[in-house]
Amino acid sequence: MGDKSIKVTAPATVSNVGPGFDIMGFALDIAVEEMVVRIKSKPGIRIKKITGDKKGLPLNVKKNTATVALSHMLAKLEMNIGVELEIRKKMISGSGLGSSAASAVAAPFALNELLDRPFSKKDLMEFALLGEEVASGCIHADNVAPCLYGGFILIRGYNPTDIIQIEPPKKLHCTILHPQFEIKTSEARKLIKQNYSLKDIIAQSGNAAGLIAGLMKGDYGLIKRSLKDVIAEPARAQLIPGFYEIKEAAMNAGSIGCSISGSGPAIFAFSTSYEKGIEIGKAMKKVSSERVKKNIVYVSPINTVGPKIIG
Protein backbone atom coordinates (compact mmCIF):
# COMPACT_ATOMS: atom_id res chain seq x y z
CA MET A 1 0.00 0.00 0.00
CA GLY A 2 1.31 3.49 -0.87
CA ASP A 3 1.03 6.81 0.93
CA LYS A 4 -2.77 7.09 1.04
CA SER A 5 -3.90 9.87 3.35
CA ILE A 6 -7.07 11.51 4.69
CA LYS A 7 -7.80 14.66 6.68
CA VAL A 8 -10.58 14.61 9.30
CA THR A 9 -12.01 16.71 12.11
CA ALA A 10 -13.62 15.43 15.28
CA PRO A 11 -16.17 17.51 17.16
CA ALA A 12 -15.99 19.14 20.56
CA THR A 13 -18.30 17.49 23.08
CA VAL A 14 -20.04 18.55 26.27
CA SER A 15 -20.18 15.86 28.94
CA ASN A 16 -22.04 15.68 32.28
CA VAL A 17 -24.78 18.05 31.03
CA GLY A 18 -26.22 19.17 34.37
CA PRO A 19 -27.87 16.15 36.02
CA GLY A 20 -26.09 13.76 33.63
CA PHE A 21 -22.81 13.38 35.56
CA ASP A 22 -20.83 10.55 33.93
CA ILE A 23 -23.91 9.43 31.94
CA MET A 24 -24.62 12.10 29.29
CA GLY A 25 -22.84 14.00 26.56
CA PHE A 26 -23.52 15.70 23.24
CA ALA A 27 -21.54 16.82 20.20
CA LEU A 28 -21.11 20.33 18.79
CA ASP A 29 -20.38 21.62 15.29
CA ILE A 30 -17.01 22.85 16.54
CA ALA A 31 -13.81 21.06 15.49
CA VAL A 32 -11.37 20.42 18.34
CA GLU A 33 -8.61 19.46 15.91
CA GLU A 34 -7.76 18.52 12.37
CA MET A 35 -5.94 15.26 11.88
CA VAL A 36 -4.13 13.90 8.83
CA VAL A 37 -3.79 10.12 8.86
CA ARG A 38 -1.43 8.57 6.31
CA ILE A 39 -0.83 4.90 5.55
CA LYS A 40 2.89 4.19 5.21
CA SER A 41 4.69 1.09 4.01
CA LYS A 42 7.06 1.14 6.98
CA PRO A 43 5.21 -0.60 9.88
CA GLY A 44 4.53 1.16 13.18
CA ILE A 45 2.50 4.11 14.44
CA ARG A 46 4.16 7.52 14.47
CA ILE A 47 3.10 11.09 15.31
CA LYS A 48 4.86 13.29 12.75
CA LYS A 49 3.89 16.55 14.41
CA ILE A 50 1.37 18.24 16.67
CA THR A 51 0.71 21.93 16.06
CA GLY A 52 -1.55 24.53 17.64
CA ASP A 53 -1.07 23.40 21.22
CA LYS A 54 1.52 25.37 23.15
CA LYS A 55 1.55 23.07 26.17
CA GLY A 56 2.74 20.16 24.03
CA LEU A 57 0.59 17.06 23.83
CA PRO A 58 2.34 13.68 24.19
CA LEU A 59 4.21 12.67 21.01
CA ASN A 60 4.86 9.37 22.77
CA VAL A 61 2.56 6.90 20.99
CA LYS A 62 1.93 5.04 24.25
CA LYS A 63 0.51 8.19 25.89
CA ASN A 64 -1.40 9.98 23.14
CA THR A 65 -5.07 8.93 23.01
CA ALA A 66 -5.03 8.91 19.18
CA THR A 67 -2.13 6.48 18.83
CA VAL A 68 -3.24 4.23 21.69
CA ALA A 69 -6.65 3.89 20.00
CA LEU A 70 -4.89 3.13 16.69
CA SER A 71 -2.66 0.49 18.23
CA HIS A 72 -5.74 -1.42 19.46
CA MET A 73 -7.27 -1.08 15.99
CA LEU A 74 -4.16 -2.37 14.21
CA ALA A 75 -3.92 -5.30 16.64
CA LYS A 76 -7.49 -6.34 15.68
CA LEU A 77 -6.78 -5.78 11.99
CA GLU A 78 -3.77 -8.10 11.87
CA MET A 79 -2.25 -6.00 9.08
CA ASN A 80 1.40 -5.09 9.20
CA ILE A 81 1.00 -1.49 7.99
CA GLY A 82 2.47 1.80 9.08
CA VAL A 83 0.38 4.81 10.14
CA GLU A 84 1.60 8.38 10.48
CA LEU A 85 -0.36 11.22 12.12
CA GLU A 86 -0.29 15.00 11.90
CA ILE A 87 -2.47 16.71 14.47
CA ARG A 88 -3.42 20.38 14.40
CA LYS A 89 -5.14 21.34 17.67
CA LYS A 90 -7.66 24.16 17.45
CA MET A 91 -8.22 24.55 21.20
CA ILE A 92 -5.94 24.71 24.22
CA SER A 93 -5.99 21.50 26.24
CA GLY A 94 -7.87 21.13 29.53
CA SER A 95 -10.92 22.90 28.08
CA GLY A 96 -13.67 20.57 29.28
CA LEU A 97 -14.70 20.10 25.65
CA GLY A 98 -13.48 16.55 25.10
CA SER A 99 -10.14 17.27 23.46
CA SER A 100 -8.51 13.94 24.33
CA ALA A 101 -11.67 12.07 23.29
CA ALA A 102 -11.64 13.86 19.92
CA SER A 103 -8.12 12.55 19.24
CA ALA A 104 -9.12 9.05 20.33
CA VAL A 105 -12.07 9.13 17.93
CA ALA A 106 -10.49 10.92 14.95
CA ALA A 107 -7.58 8.52 14.41
CA PRO A 108 -9.49 5.19 14.22
CA PHE A 109 -12.30 6.89 12.27
CA ALA A 110 -9.82 8.20 9.69
CA LEU A 111 -7.92 4.94 9.29
CA ASN A 112 -11.19 3.02 8.96
CA GLU A 113 -12.20 5.32 6.09
CA LEU A 114 -8.80 4.85 4.40
CA LEU A 115 -9.21 1.06 4.61
CA ASP A 116 -12.79 1.14 3.23
CA ARG A 117 -14.48 0.57 6.58
CA PRO A 118 -13.52 -2.88 7.83
CA PHE A 119 -14.93 -1.87 11.23
CA SER A 120 -18.38 -0.81 12.44
CA LYS A 121 -18.96 2.30 14.57
CA LYS A 122 -19.36 -0.03 17.55
CA ASP A 123 -15.86 -1.42 16.91
CA LEU A 124 -14.43 2.10 16.53
CA MET A 125 -16.06 2.97 19.84
CA GLU A 126 -14.11 0.22 21.60
CA PHE A 127 -10.79 1.43 20.16
CA ALA A 128 -11.58 5.05 21.07
CA LEU A 129 -12.54 4.09 24.64
CA LEU A 130 -9.20 2.29 25.07
CA GLY A 131 -7.44 5.39 23.70
CA GLU A 132 -9.35 7.75 26.01
CA GLU A 133 -8.43 5.49 28.94
CA VAL A 134 -4.78 6.65 28.85
CA ALA A 135 -5.91 10.25 29.37
CA SER A 136 -8.44 9.69 32.14
CA GLY A 137 -7.20 6.49 33.78
CA CYS A 138 -10.52 4.71 33.39
CA ILE A 139 -13.11 3.85 30.76
CA HIS A 140 -15.32 6.91 30.21
CA ALA A 141 -17.69 7.16 27.27
CA ASP A 142 -19.39 10.48 27.94
CA ASN A 143 -17.15 12.40 25.51
CA VAL A 144 -16.05 9.57 23.21
CA ALA A 145 -19.58 8.33 22.40
CA PRO A 146 -21.10 11.69 21.36
CA CYS A 147 -17.88 12.55 19.50
CA LEU A 148 -18.12 9.37 17.39
CA TYR A 149 -21.89 9.06 16.95
CA GLY A 150 -22.86 12.72 17.07
CA GLY A 151 -26.07 13.85 18.71
CA PHE A 152 -27.05 13.52 22.33
CA ILE A 153 -25.94 10.34 24.09
CA LEU A 154 -27.06 8.64 27.29
CA ILE A 155 -24.62 6.12 28.74
CA ARG A 156 -26.98 4.03 30.86
CA GLY A 157 -24.19 2.00 32.41
CA TYR A 158 -20.92 0.17 31.88
CA ASN A 159 -19.92 -3.53 31.67
CA PRO A 160 -20.78 -3.51 28.83
CA THR A 161 -20.96 0.17 27.84
CA ASP A 162 -24.65 0.83 27.11
CA ILE A 163 -24.93 3.72 24.67
CA ILE A 164 -28.36 5.17 23.86
CA GLN A 165 -28.86 7.80 21.16
CA ILE A 166 -31.37 10.48 22.15
CA GLU A 167 -32.76 12.73 19.42
CA PRO A 168 -32.65 16.33 20.63
CA PRO A 169 -35.16 18.88 19.32
CA LYS A 170 -34.10 20.49 16.01
CA LYS A 171 -34.07 24.05 17.35
CA LEU A 172 -31.75 23.28 20.28
CA HIS A 173 -28.56 25.35 20.17
CA CYS A 174 -25.63 25.53 22.51
CA THR A 175 -23.45 28.47 23.45
CA ILE A 176 -19.99 27.67 24.77
CA LEU A 177 -17.97 30.15 26.79
CA HIS A 178 -14.38 28.99 26.95
CA PRO A 179 -12.28 31.05 29.38
CA GLN A 180 -8.68 30.51 28.26
CA PHE A 181 -7.10 28.61 31.12
CA GLU A 182 -6.59 24.94 31.80
CA ILE A 183 -8.33 22.69 34.34
CA LYS A 184 -6.85 19.22 34.71
CA THR A 185 -9.61 16.58 34.68
CA SER A 186 -7.77 14.60 37.36
CA GLU A 187 -7.74 17.64 39.68
CA ALA A 188 -11.42 18.41 39.02
CA ARG A 189 -12.27 14.78 39.71
CA LYS A 190 -10.76 15.01 43.19
CA LEU A 191 -13.30 17.71 44.15
CA ILE A 192 -16.26 15.40 43.58
CA LYS A 193 -17.84 14.25 46.87
CA GLN A 194 -17.98 10.50 47.44
CA ASN A 195 -21.16 10.50 49.57
CA TYR A 196 -24.68 11.68 48.88
CA SER A 197 -27.97 11.86 50.76
CA LEU A 198 -31.21 10.11 49.83
CA LYS A 199 -32.58 13.52 48.86
CA ASP A 200 -29.61 14.05 46.49
CA ILE A 201 -30.05 10.72 44.73
CA ILE A 202 -33.81 11.30 44.27
CA ALA A 203 -33.20 14.82 42.93
CA GLN A 204 -30.44 13.73 40.53
CA SER A 205 -32.36 10.74 39.14
CA GLY A 206 -35.53 12.86 38.75
CA ASN A 207 -33.67 15.55 36.86
CA ALA A 208 -31.70 13.08 34.71
CA ALA A 209 -34.94 11.34 33.73
CA GLY A 210 -36.60 14.75 33.23
CA LEU A 211 -33.84 15.95 30.92
CA ILE A 212 -34.14 12.85 28.70
CA ALA A 213 -37.95 13.23 28.59
CA GLY A 214 -37.59 16.95 27.81
CA LEU A 215 -35.16 16.30 24.94
CA MET A 216 -37.27 13.49 23.46
CA LYS A 217 -40.52 15.47 23.76
CA GLY A 218 -38.92 18.74 22.58
CA ASP A 219 -40.24 20.32 25.78
CA TYR A 220 -37.90 23.27 26.40
CA GLY A 221 -39.56 24.16 29.71
CA LEU A 222 -38.88 20.67 31.01
CA ILE A 223 -35.27 20.80 29.77
CA LYS A 224 -34.85 24.05 31.71
CA ARG A 225 -36.43 22.73 34.91
CA SER A 226 -34.30 19.56 34.72
CA LEU A 227 -30.92 21.25 34.24
CA LYS A 228 -29.92 20.93 37.91
CA ASP A 229 -26.95 19.03 39.28
CA VAL A 230 -26.03 17.97 42.81
CA ILE A 231 -22.66 16.37 41.91
CA ALA A 232 -20.29 18.30 39.66
CA GLU A 233 -21.50 21.90 39.54
CA PRO A 234 -21.54 22.57 43.31
CA ALA A 235 -18.07 20.98 43.65
CA ARG A 236 -16.37 22.54 40.64
CA ALA A 237 -17.89 26.02 40.39
CA GLN A 238 -15.02 27.29 42.56
CA LEU A 239 -12.55 26.46 39.74
CA ILE A 240 -14.16 28.95 37.35
CA PRO A 241 -13.90 32.62 38.34
CA GLY A 242 -17.41 34.10 38.50
CA PHE A 243 -19.16 30.87 37.48
CA TYR A 244 -22.49 31.64 39.17
CA GLU A 245 -22.50 35.21 37.82
CA ILE A 246 -21.80 33.91 34.30
CA LYS A 247 -24.60 31.36 34.66
CA GLU A 248 -26.98 34.05 35.89
CA ALA A 249 -26.09 36.24 32.92
CA ALA A 250 -26.78 33.33 30.54
CA MET A 251 -30.17 32.61 32.14
CA ASN A 252 -31.11 36.30 32.16
CA ALA A 253 -30.24 36.45 28.45
CA GLY A 254 -32.75 33.67 27.76
CA SER A 255 -30.81 30.42 28.15
CA ILE A 256 -32.85 27.29 28.90
CA GLY A 257 -30.12 25.68 30.99
CA CYS A 258 -26.48 26.36 31.78
CA SER A 259 -23.75 24.42 33.57
CA ILE A 260 -20.10 23.39 33.43
CA SER A 261 -18.96 21.44 30.34
CA GLY A 262 -17.09 18.33 31.47
CA SER A 263 -14.65 19.38 34.16
CA GLY A 264 -14.48 22.93 32.81
CA PRO A 265 -13.51 25.70 32.46
CA ALA A 266 -15.83 25.74 29.43
CA ILE A 267 -19.45 26.54 30.30
CA PHE A 268 -22.39 25.52 28.10
CA ALA A 269 -25.75 27.25 27.81
CA PHE A 270 -28.73 25.89 25.86
CA SER A 271 -31.02 28.06 23.76
CA THR A 272 -33.68 27.64 21.09
CA SER A 273 -32.03 29.55 18.22
CA TYR A 274 -28.66 30.62 16.85
CA GLU A 275 -29.51 34.31 17.35
CA LYS A 276 -30.47 33.77 20.98
CA GLY A 277 -27.27 31.77 21.40
CA ILE A 278 -25.20 34.73 20.18
CA GLU A 279 -26.90 37.07 22.69
CA ILE A 280 -26.31 34.61 25.51
CA GLY A 281 -22.64 34.30 24.52
CA LYS A 282 -22.19 38.08 24.64
CA ALA A 283 -23.72 38.25 28.10
CA MET A 284 -21.54 35.40 29.40
CA LYS A 285 -18.35 36.80 27.89
CA LYS A 286 -18.99 40.24 29.39
CA VAL A 287 -19.10 38.81 32.92
CA SER A 288 -16.20 36.41 32.46
CA SER A 289 -13.97 39.12 30.91
CA GLU A 290 -14.02 40.98 34.22
CA ARG A 291 -12.13 38.02 35.72
CA VAL A 292 -10.34 36.09 32.95
CA LYS A 293 -8.38 37.94 30.27
CA LYS A 294 -9.22 35.90 27.21
CA ASN A 295 -12.57 34.22 26.52
CA ILE A 296 -13.71 32.47 23.36
CA VAL A 297 -17.41 32.04 22.54
CA TYR A 298 -18.89 29.45 20.19
CA VAL A 299 -22.54 29.01 19.20
CA SER A 300 -23.53 25.72 17.59
CA PRO A 301 -26.49 23.46 16.90
CA ILE A 302 -26.13 19.85 18.08
CA ASN A 303 -23.77 18.01 15.70
CA THR A 304 -25.57 14.87 14.59
CA VAL A 305 -22.92 13.23 12.39
CA GLY A 306 -19.74 12.85 14.48
CA PRO A 307 -16.34 13.22 12.78
CA LYS A 308 -16.10 14.70 9.27
CA ILE A 309 -13.78 14.09 6.30
CA ILE A 310 -12.39 17.42 5.13
CA GLY A 311 -9.69 16.35 2.71
Next chain:
Amino acid sequence: MGDKSIKVTAPATVSNVGPGFDIMGFALDIAVEEMVVRIKSKPGIRIKKITGDKKGLPLNVKKNTATVALSHMLAKLEMNIGVELEIRKKMISGSGLGSSAASAVAAPFALNELLDRPFSKKDLMEFALLGEEVASGCIHADNVAPCLYGGFILIRGYNPTDIIQIEPPKKLHCTILHPQFEIKTSEARKLIKQNYSLKDIIAQSGNAAGLIAGLMKGDYGLIKRSLKDVIAEPARAQLIPGFYEIKEAAMNAGSIGCSISGSGPAIFAFSTSYEKGIEIGKAMKKVSSERVKKNIVYVSPINTVGPKIIG
Protein backbone atom coordinates in the same frame (compact mmCIF):
# COMPACT_ATOMS: atom_id res chain seq x y z
CA MET B 1 -79.64 19.95 45.51
CA GLY B 2 -81.14 16.47 45.96
CA ASP B 3 -79.55 13.06 46.44
CA LYS B 4 -77.48 12.93 43.23
CA SER B 5 -74.98 10.08 43.30
CA ILE B 6 -72.22 8.50 41.20
CA LYS B 7 -70.22 5.27 41.43
CA VAL B 8 -66.54 5.27 40.42
CA THR B 9 -63.45 3.09 40.55
CA ALA B 10 -59.87 4.26 40.89
CA PRO B 11 -56.98 2.18 39.57
CA ALA B 12 -54.21 0.37 41.42
CA THR B 13 -50.83 1.97 40.83
CA VAL B 14 -47.22 0.80 40.94
CA SER B 15 -44.78 3.36 42.34
CA ASN B 16 -40.96 3.41 42.50
CA VAL B 17 -40.69 1.19 39.37
CA GLY B 18 -37.12 -0.05 39.85
CA PRO B 19 -34.76 2.93 39.43
CA GLY B 20 -37.66 5.40 39.84
CA PHE B 21 -37.71 5.57 43.67
CA ASP B 22 -40.05 8.43 44.67
CA ILE B 23 -40.11 9.73 41.06
CA MET B 24 -42.08 7.22 38.94
CA GLY B 25 -45.38 5.41 38.93
CA PHE B 26 -47.92 3.91 36.55
CA ALA B 27 -51.58 2.89 36.62
CA LEU B 28 -53.11 -0.56 36.06
CA ASP B 29 -56.51 -1.69 34.80
CA ILE B 30 -57.23 -3.09 38.25
CA ALA B 31 -59.74 -1.36 40.53
CA VAL B 32 -58.56 -0.94 44.13
CA GLU B 33 -62.03 0.03 45.28
CA GLU B 34 -65.48 1.12 44.23
CA MET B 35 -66.77 4.34 45.70
CA VAL B 36 -70.29 5.78 45.72
CA VAL B 37 -70.36 9.55 46.25
CA ARG B 38 -73.71 11.13 47.02
CA ILE B 39 -74.58 14.81 47.36
CA LYS B 40 -76.80 15.41 50.41
CA SER B 41 -78.69 18.50 51.49
CA LYS B 42 -77.36 18.20 55.05
CA PRO B 43 -73.89 19.88 55.07
CA GLY B 44 -70.73 17.98 56.07
CA ILE B 45 -68.68 15.06 54.83
CA ARG B 46 -69.61 11.58 56.06
CA ILE B 47 -68.46 8.03 55.40
CA LYS B 48 -71.60 5.89 55.46
CA LYS B 49 -69.76 2.58 55.32
CA ILE B 50 -66.57 0.85 54.25
CA THR B 51 -66.84 -2.77 53.19
CA GLY B 52 -64.37 -5.37 51.93
CA ASP B 53 -61.56 -4.45 54.28
CA LYS B 54 -61.38 -6.59 57.39
CA LYS B 55 -58.74 -4.43 59.12
CA GLY B 56 -61.09 -1.46 59.18
CA LEU B 57 -60.06 1.72 57.39
CA PRO B 58 -60.57 5.02 59.25
CA LEU B 59 -64.22 6.12 59.25
CA ASN B 60 -62.96 9.30 60.88
CA VAL B 61 -63.20 11.93 58.13
CA LYS B 62 -60.03 13.63 59.40
CA LYS B 63 -57.99 10.44 58.86
CA ASN B 64 -59.39 8.88 55.69
CA THR B 65 -57.56 10.07 52.55
CA ALA B 66 -60.83 10.28 50.59
CA THR B 67 -62.58 12.62 53.01
CA VAL B 68 -59.51 14.77 53.69
CA ALA B 69 -59.16 15.31 49.91
CA LEU B 70 -62.89 16.15 49.75
CA SER B 71 -62.67 18.65 52.61
CA HIS B 72 -59.98 20.60 50.71
CA MET B 73 -62.13 20.49 47.58
CA LEU B 74 -65.22 21.76 49.38
CA ALA B 75 -63.21 24.54 51.01
CA LYS B 76 -62.16 25.74 47.52
CA LEU B 77 -65.69 25.35 46.19
CA GLU B 78 -67.28 27.56 48.83
CA MET B 79 -70.51 25.54 48.58
CA ASN B 80 -72.35 24.51 51.69
CA ILE B 81 -73.27 21.01 50.52
CA GLY B 82 -73.18 17.62 52.16
CA VAL B 83 -71.26 14.63 50.75
CA GLU B 84 -71.71 11.01 51.77
CA LEU B 85 -69.37 8.17 50.80
CA GLU B 86 -69.69 4.41 50.54
CA ILE B 87 -66.41 2.62 49.92
CA ARG B 88 -66.06 -0.99 48.88
CA LYS B 89 -62.41 -2.07 49.06
CA LYS B 90 -61.35 -4.78 46.63
CA MET B 91 -57.88 -5.35 48.11
CA ILE B 92 -56.49 -5.72 51.60
CA SER B 93 -54.65 -2.62 52.78
CA GLY B 94 -50.85 -2.34 52.89
CA SER B 95 -50.56 -3.93 49.44
CA GLY B 96 -48.03 -1.59 47.84
CA LEU B 97 -50.57 -0.90 45.09
CA GLY B 98 -51.59 2.64 46.04
CA SER B 99 -54.74 1.90 48.00
CA SER B 100 -54.76 5.13 50.03
CA ALA B 101 -53.95 7.16 46.88
CA ALA B 102 -56.88 5.54 45.06
CA SER B 103 -59.28 6.76 47.80
CA ALA B 104 -57.72 10.24 47.70
CA VAL B 105 -58.25 10.38 43.92
CA ALA B 106 -61.65 8.68 43.63
CA ALA B 107 -63.57 11.00 45.97
CA PRO B 108 -62.66 14.41 44.42
CA PHE B 109 -62.90 12.89 40.92
CA ALA B 110 -66.43 11.63 41.63
CA LEU B 111 -67.68 14.85 43.23
CA ASN B 112 -66.20 16.88 40.37
CA GLU B 113 -68.21 14.77 37.90
CA LEU B 114 -71.40 15.22 39.95
CA LEU B 115 -70.91 19.00 39.92
CA ASP B 116 -70.22 19.11 36.14
CA ARG B 117 -66.46 19.56 36.47
CA PRO B 118 -65.81 22.90 38.13
CA PHE B 119 -62.18 21.78 38.62
CA SER B 120 -59.37 20.78 36.24
CA LYS B 121 -57.33 17.59 36.69
CA LYS B 122 -54.53 19.78 38.02
CA ASP B 123 -56.86 21.07 40.76
CA LEU B 124 -58.01 17.53 41.57
CA MET B 125 -54.36 16.55 41.84
CA GLU B 126 -53.81 19.14 44.59
CA PHE B 127 -56.80 17.89 46.59
CA ALA B 128 -55.70 14.27 46.18
CA LEU B 129 -52.13 15.07 47.28
CA LEU B 130 -53.44 16.72 50.45
CA GLY B 131 -55.62 13.66 51.06
CA GLU B 132 -52.72 11.24 50.52
CA GLU B 133 -50.64 13.30 52.94
CA VAL B 134 -52.66 12.04 55.94
CA ALA B 135 -51.71 8.44 55.07
CA SER B 136 -48.02 8.96 54.39
CA GLY B 137 -47.18 12.02 56.46
CA CYS B 138 -45.73 13.93 53.51
CA ILE B 139 -46.60 15.00 49.97
CA HIS B 140 -46.01 12.05 47.63
CA ALA B 141 -47.29 12.05 44.07
CA ASP B 142 -45.91 8.76 42.79
CA ASN B 143 -49.21 6.89 43.33
CA VAL B 144 -51.66 9.81 43.23
CA ALA B 145 -50.49 11.19 39.87
CA PRO B 146 -50.67 7.95 37.84
CA CYS B 147 -53.96 7.07 39.59
CA LEU B 148 -55.55 10.36 38.48
CA TYR B 149 -53.95 10.81 35.03
CA GLY B 150 -53.45 7.17 34.07
CA GLY B 151 -50.41 6.07 32.11
CA PHE B 152 -46.81 6.25 33.18
CA ILE B 153 -45.78 9.30 35.21
CA LEU B 154 -42.41 10.86 36.00
CA ILE B 155 -42.38 13.23 38.97
CA ARG B 156 -39.28 15.28 38.17
CA GLY B 157 -39.34 17.14 41.46
CA TYR B 158 -41.45 18.90 44.07
CA ASN B 159 -42.04 22.55 45.02
CA PRO B 160 -44.03 22.72 42.81
CA THR B 161 -44.86 19.10 41.94
CA ASP B 162 -43.59 18.60 38.37
CA ILE B 163 -45.62 15.84 36.73
CA ILE B 164 -44.58 14.55 33.30
CA GLN B 165 -46.69 12.07 31.34
CA ILE B 166 -44.63 9.42 29.57
CA GLU B 167 -46.30 7.36 26.86
CA PRO B 168 -45.42 3.71 27.40
CA PRO B 169 -45.31 1.30 24.44
CA LYS B 170 -48.73 -0.17 23.55
CA LYS B 171 -47.70 -3.79 24.06
CA LEU B 172 -46.39 -3.26 27.59
CA HIS B 173 -48.19 -5.42 30.14
CA CYS B 174 -47.72 -5.80 33.84
CA THR B 175 -48.13 -8.85 36.04
CA ILE B 176 -48.79 -8.24 39.73
CA LEU B 177 -48.18 -10.87 42.36
CA HIS B 178 -49.88 -9.83 45.58
CA PRO B 179 -48.96 -12.08 48.51
CA GLN B 180 -51.78 -11.61 51.03
CA PHE B 181 -50.11 -9.91 53.97
CA GLU B 182 -49.69 -6.28 54.95
CA ILE B 183 -46.56 -4.12 54.90
CA LYS B 184 -46.92 -0.73 56.57
CA THR B 185 -45.44 2.00 54.33
CA SER B 186 -44.05 3.78 57.39
CA GLU B 187 -42.16 0.63 58.46
CA ALA B 188 -40.84 0.01 54.93
CA ARG B 189 -39.70 3.64 54.77
CA LYS B 190 -37.53 3.18 57.85
CA LEU B 191 -35.46 0.52 56.03
CA ILE B 192 -34.33 2.95 53.32
CA LYS B 193 -30.68 3.97 53.75
CA GLN B 194 -29.99 7.68 54.12
CA ASN B 195 -26.51 7.68 52.49
CA TYR B 196 -25.32 6.63 49.05
CA SER B 197 -22.00 6.45 47.21
CA LEU B 198 -21.06 8.35 44.04
CA LYS B 199 -21.29 5.02 42.20
CA ASP B 200 -24.85 4.55 43.49
CA ILE B 201 -26.03 7.98 42.37
CA ILE B 202 -24.50 7.53 38.89
CA ALA B 203 -26.06 4.07 38.54
CA GLN B 204 -29.50 5.22 39.72
CA SER B 205 -29.60 8.32 37.50
CA GLY B 206 -28.34 6.31 34.48
CA ASN B 207 -31.01 3.67 34.96
CA ALA B 208 -33.80 6.19 35.66
CA ALA B 209 -32.89 8.08 32.45
CA GLY B 210 -32.56 4.75 30.61
CA LEU B 211 -36.00 3.59 31.71
CA ILE B 212 -37.64 6.81 30.47
CA ALA B 213 -35.77 6.54 27.14
CA GLY B 214 -36.74 2.86 26.84
CA LEU B 215 -40.42 3.58 27.47
CA MET B 216 -40.51 6.53 25.04
CA LYS B 217 -38.63 4.63 22.32
CA GLY B 218 -40.55 1.38 22.90
CA ASP B 219 -37.18 -0.32 23.35
CA TYR B 220 -37.96 -3.36 25.51
CA GLY B 221 -34.30 -4.38 25.77
CA LEU B 222 -33.43 -0.98 27.21
CA ILE B 223 -36.38 -1.16 29.64
CA LYS B 224 -35.04 -4.51 30.83
CA ARG B 225 -31.45 -3.31 31.21
CA SER B 226 -32.63 -0.20 33.10
CA LEU B 227 -34.85 -1.95 35.64
CA LYS B 228 -32.24 -1.87 38.43
CA ASP B 229 -32.55 -0.13 41.76
CA VAL B 230 -29.98 0.72 44.44
CA ILE B 231 -32.45 2.26 46.94
CA ALA B 232 -35.66 0.38 47.69
CA GLU B 233 -35.24 -3.16 46.40
CA PRO B 234 -32.03 -4.03 48.28
CA ALA B 235 -33.49 -2.57 51.50
CA ARG B 236 -37.00 -4.03 51.33
CA ALA B 237 -36.50 -7.44 49.71
CA GLN B 238 -36.20 -8.93 53.22
CA LEU B 239 -39.86 -8.02 53.90
CA ILE B 240 -41.14 -10.33 51.17
CA PRO B 241 -40.51 -14.06 51.70
CA GLY B 242 -38.60 -15.43 48.71
CA PHE B 243 -38.47 -12.11 46.85
CA TYR B 244 -35.31 -12.87 44.84
CA GLU B 245 -36.56 -16.35 43.95
CA ILE B 246 -39.89 -14.89 42.79
CA LYS B 247 -38.06 -12.28 40.70
CA GLU B 248 -35.84 -14.96 39.17
CA ALA B 249 -38.91 -17.02 38.29
CA ALA B 250 -40.49 -13.97 36.61
CA MET B 251 -37.35 -13.25 34.58
CA ASN B 252 -36.95 -16.89 33.60
CA ALA B 253 -40.57 -16.88 32.41
CA GLY B 254 -39.76 -13.99 30.05
CA SER B 255 -40.35 -10.83 32.09
CA ILE B 256 -38.56 -7.68 30.90
CA GLY B 257 -38.15 -6.26 34.41
CA CYS B 258 -39.40 -7.10 37.88
CA SER B 259 -39.22 -5.32 41.25
CA ILE B 260 -41.23 -4.41 44.35
CA SER B 261 -44.38 -2.33 43.82
CA GLY B 262 -44.33 0.66 46.16
CA SER B 263 -43.32 -0.60 49.58
CA GLY B 264 -44.66 -4.08 48.83
CA PRO B 265 -45.54 -6.84 49.35
CA ALA B 266 -46.94 -6.68 45.79
CA ILE B 267 -44.31 -7.41 43.10
CA PHE B 268 -44.65 -6.18 39.51
CA ALA B 269 -43.18 -7.79 36.40
CA PHE B 270 -43.27 -6.24 32.92
CA SER B 271 -43.92 -8.23 29.77
CA THR B 272 -44.80 -7.59 26.12
CA SER B 273 -48.16 -9.41 25.95
CA TYR B 274 -51.11 -10.50 28.06
CA GLU B 275 -50.37 -14.18 27.39
CA LYS B 276 -46.74 -13.79 28.48
CA GLY B 277 -47.99 -11.93 31.55
CA ILE B 278 -50.19 -14.89 32.51
CA GLU B 279 -47.24 -17.30 32.24
CA ILE B 280 -45.07 -15.00 34.34
CA GLY B 281 -47.80 -14.75 36.97
CA LYS B 282 -48.06 -18.55 37.22
CA ALA B 283 -44.29 -18.85 37.69
CA MET B 284 -44.24 -16.13 40.38
CA LYS B 285 -47.23 -17.56 42.25
CA LYS B 286 -45.72 -21.05 42.29
CA VAL B 287 -42.60 -19.79 44.10
CA SER B 288 -44.45 -17.47 46.48
CA SER B 289 -47.01 -20.16 47.41
CA GLU B 290 -44.22 -22.21 49.02
CA ARG B 291 -43.82 -19.37 51.55
CA VAL B 292 -47.06 -17.36 51.76
CA LYS B 293 -50.41 -19.14 51.95
CA LYS B 294 -52.55 -16.92 49.75
CA ASN B 295 -51.35 -15.10 46.62
CA ILE B 296 -53.42 -13.15 44.09
CA VAL B 297 -52.16 -12.56 40.54
CA TYR B 298 -53.33 -9.79 38.19
CA VAL B 299 -52.25 -9.20 34.58
CA SER B 300 -53.02 -5.80 33.08
CA PRO B 301 -52.01 -3.40 30.32
CA ILE B 302 -51.09 0.12 31.44
CA ASN B 303 -54.30 2.01 32.31
CA THR B 304 -54.23 5.26 30.37
CA VAL B 305 -57.43 6.91 31.59
CA GLY B 306 -57.30 7.08 35.39
CA PRO B 307 -60.54 6.69 37.39
CA LYS B 308 -63.69 5.37 35.70
CA ILE B 309 -67.41 6.05 36.18
CA ILE B 310 -69.24 2.74 36.57
CA GLY B 311 -72.69 3.84 37.68
